[in-house]
Amino acid sequence: MSSSFNLFCTVLVFLLLPAISTQESEGTRREVIVARHGAVATDDGSCSVIGMEVLRTGGHAVDAAVAAAFCLGVVNSASSGLGGGAFMLIRQANGKAQALDMRETAPAEASQDMYAGNASLKATGALSIATPGELAGLHKAWKDYGKLPWERLVRPAENLARRGFKISPYLYMQMEKTRSGILADKGLRDIFTSNGELLRPGDICRNMKLAETLGKIARYGSEAFYNGSIGVDLVRDVQSAGGILTISDLKKYEVKVREPISAKVLGLEILGMPPPSSGGASMILMLNILAQYGLPFGNSSDLRIHRQIEALKHAFAVRMNLGDPDFVDESEVVADLLSPKFAEELKKTIFDNMTFDSSYYGGRWNQTFDHGTSHVSIVDVERNAVSMTNTVNSYFGSQILSPSTGIVLNNEMDDFSMPTGNRSKSVPPPAPANFIRPRKRPLSSMTPTIVLKDEKLKAVVGASGGAMIIAGTTEVFLNHFALGMDPLSSVMAPRFYHELIPNTVFYENWTTVIGDHFEVPADIRAALQKRGHVLESLAGGTICQFIVHELDSGSMGELVAVSDPRKGGFPAGF
Structure with a gap:
């Protein structure tokens, strides 16, 4: 299914984008469409198209959500991706509904007082990284509901990472607001800068390491991440940066249904x-x-x-x-x-x-x-529906990109409440229900x-x-x-x-x-x-x-x- 299929996916996206965009020139806005069979609404047009083609070729709404999420993790990595988490709400045409919690979890070595009142350690850097859950959740959703081969859903995103995508104006805005963090991190700097300057809107961005990672995930599924070479490389990068994520954290991650x-x-x-x-x-x-x-x-x-x-x-x-x-x-x-x-x-x-x-x-x-997130709404031919919100939390998450895997890592630990003795009398105390515990999920x-x-x-x-x-x-x-x-x-x-x-x-x-x-x-x-x-x-x-x-x-x-x-x-x- 490889080279010819990869070429098909890439050509398809670039052929369809102009066709969809012509709606604007006919006097209507391209941000709205009317469809009889299936529809995908994401915050990036190329990912909407990729999801739609999954539906067109017989995919379930979950299949389209998986493909769109992988795409967004490439072209919109400031907001979502394999290094983050998500919530997926599924409602089948037969009336059955499920909520998949693929939220990030605190590492086993995390503790309530681990930041010692230093909020900056919770907000950015290696200690802000929680155990990613998105991939585990996408794979489980596909196993439970998917109709198309897993590889078919991952390959379009892999192609975008390898062949490149254009920096959108919105992504550039996120890059500008995170300029210092991007320039300070070698992983981010290698992807999003050229000659010491941020890439500009319209510039082609490639993430070859992420393409390699997606290729392994296409072939071997989520095991390659949670119990394989991707996870080993990811954990090594996090620990080298001073983080506490371990292989055990990845192996023990659970999607909650x-x-x-x-x-x-x-x-x-x-x-x-x-x-x-x-x-x-x-x-x-x-x-x-x-x-x-x-x-x-x-x-x-x-x-x-x-x-x-x-x-x-x-x-x-x-x-x-x-x-x-x-x-x-x-x-x-x-x-x-x-x-x-x-x-x-x-x-x-x-x-x-x-x-x-x-x-x-x-x-x-x-x-x-x-903080920053990405949302996908999907309805398929049978009227199965998916509403899914993905996140790495702040723009570019922890502001660390794993150089071995190309994955932008979350700063989801910042969503926990942190005990502190230094607060204004006019401000209520932090919420104990949201204090850090090992393997807990933040509000x-x-x-x-x-x-x-x-x-x-x-x-x-x-x-x-x-x-x-x-x-x-x-x-x-x-x-x-x-x-x-x-x-x-x-x-x-x-x-x-x-x-x-x-x-x-x-x-x-x-x-x-x-x-x-x-x-x-x-x-x-x-x-x-x-x-x-x-x-x-x-x-x-x-x-x-x-x-x-x-x-x-x-x-x-x-x-x-x-x-x-x-x-x-x-x-x-x-």
Whole structure:
């Protein structure tokens, strides 16, 4: 299956990209497509195309998710890849749903006080690296659901790594923001610089070591990573840099198969990721609070946004009681987050003419903030659906690229809470539920979501963007299902965020890499300020991938797929 197949994959991608892009010249935006059979929405067009071709050749939605994830790990390694982790939510056309937790875990030698109060060691460098889980999860998902050969799903990404891909404007922005880290690490420097300068948008980037690694994975599966030569090389590189990852950590890594959380709200059923993700339960709490008002939960835009912000602050206050369910009993907290009665009580504390200090919302613990991610939404011919969010955490993770394997390594240890005696009296203490333990998984904001109506697939949604993911995913959902916006408008609408601490509303005010400008209108900002909100503009935000299944447009229904223009990606379908 080798050389001719490899050439086919490479030629296919470059032939299809111009065809998909021509939609823009016909007066429509390339970030939205309508498809009859299957659709893939990622934050990079080449990866959407690779996923679509998997569907076109008879692949399951999981097959497409695996191929797209491998692709994103090559062309968007600042945000995701083999050195990181992911959450995958799967809903079969027969109604069966599963949540695959491939979140990174703390190494066995990790401990609660390992950083001795030094937050910089937790944020970057070798001690910030947790045991990667993405590959184990992708391989398990494929074994359980896949229809196509494993090698078929890995080869397109291997070709991109070997033959090269163009640096996108968004990747270049991430490189610019991580310039010092890239220049300080030989592995990153060898891939992303030339003659001492960062590669520029449009420059061809190659990662030959990653291509070799992907070639081994294509032939031997995940064993080559977790119990083979790739893992040996990776661990040697990490330990040489001062890290504590071991071969035993890789061998003992487990993918957790969990039951999705679910709730019925606004006439729909929401499927979400359970802990250690806080996203699904937090989103459902927000929706249950807003449902108390009735649709459209406010007679003006500024009132609706005010109520959303207040609901979001309550969700952030509760979420920090969550943690890895293998280490923390969070069943009562999850039950509260999913309870309409609990939401009804919280709604009584929301006033339409004012807001309050962070302490008002009852949060006992300080927040943790995860960072860069990548999201994929997929629906196949049979209407199997996948919502998957992948991450290496911060831009380029730990800012270490394993020179032996070409893999960018995560800094997921930074998502744990760290005990410290030096804190302001006005800031709550760190959350014990999220303290480090060996082989524990840190709390996450990732919010992969699947929406059903009358037990039929209605939508797949999710976002990247760290702690802002909960707000971004919920806003896109509400724009479409509560306010009646079309899918593209739902994604294009300017967004606002709140993380409880600091007590600030962050609102979009930025021009993206493709020239779109997003800004919350001045009259809404003024109305929020009158209610007491402190506002701050944000030149960035979440990146959402949204697929809506139009159930009334034929026997199988049309799929409207949107890739968020904020990152420059576009979807693919047929």
